[in-house]
Amino acid sequence: MIFKRLILVFALIFSIGNFSYALSQNSQDSEQQIMDFSLSGHEEKGQKSWEISGKSADIFSEIIKLNEVVGNLYGKEEEINLKADRGAFNKKEGRVHLEDNVVVTTSTGSRLATQSLDWDRKKEMVSTKDIVHIERDNMCTEAQGATAEPGLNKMTLERDVKVDILEEEGASGQAQALTNRIAITCDGPLEVDYEKNIAIFQNNVKVDSEDVVIYSDIMEVYFLTSQDRPPGKLESNSMMGTKIEKIIARGNVKIVRGENISYSDEAVYTAMDKKITLSGKPKLVIYSTEDLNAVFRD
Numbered sequence: 198m199i200f201k202r203l204i205l206v207f208a209l210i211f212s213i214g215n216f217s218y219a220l221s222q223n224s225q226d227s228e229q230q231i232m233d234f235s236l237s238g239h240e241e242k243g244q245k246s247w248e249i250s251g252k253s254a255d256i257f258s259e260i261i262k263l264n265e266v267v268g269n270l271y272g273k274e275e276e277i278n279l280k281a282d283r284g285a286f287n288k289k290e291g292r293v294h295l296e297d298n299v300v301v302t303t304s305t306g307s308r309l310a311t312q313s314l315d316w317d318r319k320k321e322m323v324s325t326k327d328i329v330h331i332e333r334d335n336m337c338t339e340a341q342g343a344t345a346e347p348g349l350n351k352m353t354l355e356r357d358v359k360v361d362i363l364e365e366e367g368a369s370g371q372a373q374a375l376t377n378r379i380a381i382t383c384d385g386p387l388e389v390d391y392e393k394n395i396a397i398f399q400n401n402v403k404v405d406s407e408d409v410v411i412y413s414d415i416m417e418v419y420f421l422t423s424q425d426r427p428p429g430k431l432e433s434n435s436m437m438g439t440k441i442e443k444i445i446a447r448g449n450v451k452i453v454r455g456e457n458i459s460y461s462d463e464a465v466y467t468a469m470d471k472k473i474t475l476s477g478k479p480k481l482v483i484y485s486t487e488d489l490n491a492v493f494r495d
Contacts, residue, residue, distance in 0.1 A: 229256040234263065246271055251284070261286060266295065276304040281314075292317055308332040311343075329354065335363045340387065356385035358398065364440060379441065380405045381418065394420045404444060408471060411464065414448030441468045450475075458482045 234254035238247045247270045251263035268279035282297035293316040301309040312327040324344040331338040342355030360381040384400040395417055402416040419442045444466040452459045452473060462477025 230254070231256065244271075249279075278302045290317075290319075306333055337361045340385065351391070352389045354385060354387040354389075358383050358385050358387040360387075362441065377407055381416075383416070396420070402446070404446075404466075408454065409466070409473070410453040411444065411446050411466065412449070412451040412453075413446035413464070416447070417445040419443050419445075443467045 231254045233250070233252065235248065235250035237245055237249075240246050247268070249263075249266070249268040251267070252265035254264070255262045263284040264282070266279070266281045266284040268277075270277040270279075279295075279299075279301050281295040281299040284293070284295045286293050295314045297312060299311050299314050301307075308331070310330045311325050314323065314325050316323045322344060324342075326342045329338075329340050329343045337360070338354070339357075339359045340354035341357040344353050344355070358381075362379040362381075364377040364379065381398060381402070381404050383398040383402040386399055388397045388399070389395075390397075398416040398418065400414065402411075402413050404411040404416065421440045421442045446464045446466070448462070450461045450464045452461075452464060452475075459473075459475060459479065459481045461475040461479040464476070465474045466472070
C-alpha cells in the first residue's frame with residue numbers, strides 16, 4: 198500500500214517535465230537553481246490531492262535534482278508522507294531515484310524506512326537493494342532488499358528477513374496487553390500476497406514464540422482477514438498489523454516444546470488453540486516421563 202501511494206505521487210509529479218538524473222552531477226553546472234521548490238495537484242472539485250517540495254532544485258537541460266524532498270498525498274482513507282535527503286528523475290529510462298534517509302509514513306500508522314528507493318516506470322516496479330524497515334502497530338519487519346510487482350498485490354523481501362510480532366492477549370472486554378511475542382526469520386526470500394492474506398518464508402525458516410519453536414525449509418503464515426478482525430478497526434493493505442491465524446511448515450520440520458522435540462515432513466500450527474498437527478513420517482522425542490504420561494492421557 199505504501200509503495201502504491203508512492204508510485205501515484207511520482208506518476209503525477211514527474212510526468213510534467215522532460216528530465217533525466219545524474220546525482221553525481223555538480224549543482225553548479227545546472228542551468229537554473231530554485232530555492233524552496235514546490236509542486237501541487239488538485240482534483241476536479243479543487244481539493245488538493247498531492248504536493249511535493251524541496252529545499253532546493255537544480256535544473257539542467259535534461260536533469261532535475263531535489264534536495265530535502267518532502268511529499269504528501271491526500272487520499273480518501275489515508276494520507277501519505279514521504280521524505281528523503283535527495284531525489285532525481287530519469288525520464289529516458291523511466292526511473293525515479295530517492296536517496297539518503299528515505300522515509301514513508303501513512304496516517305494509518307505504517308512506516309517504511311530505507312536508504313534508497315527506485316521506481317521503474319516502464320516495468321512498473323519499485324525496488325531497493327538496501328535494508329528496509331517496515332513498522333505498523335504490533336509488527337516490525339526488516340529485510341535486505343525489496344521489490345513490489347505491478348498492482349502491488351505481491352511483494353518480495355529478498356534476504357535476511359526478520360519479522361517481530363507482539364500479539365494482544367486478554368479476555369474480551371478487558372484491557373489488552375501486548376505480551377505474546379512471535380519472531381520469524383528466514384534467509385529469504387519472503388513473498389507476500391495481500392489478496393490471499395498469506396506470507397511465504399523460504400530457506401532456513403524459524404518461528405520463535407513463548408510456547409514453541411518451529412524450524413522448516415518453507416513456511417506459510419496465514420493472517421486473519423478483515424472479516425475476522427474486530428469491527429471498526431481500519432487495516433491497511435499490508436501484512437503489518439494483522440494477526441496470525443495459522444502456520445504451515447514444510448520440509449525438514451523440527452518443533453521444540455520445552456525439552457521435547459518432534460520431526461516431520463509437514464506441520465500445521467493453529468494460533469487460536471496453539472495446536473500442532475504433524476504429517477509425513479512424524480517422529481516424537483520425549484525426554485520427560487511427566488510429558489510422556491501427559492501424551493498418553495491426551
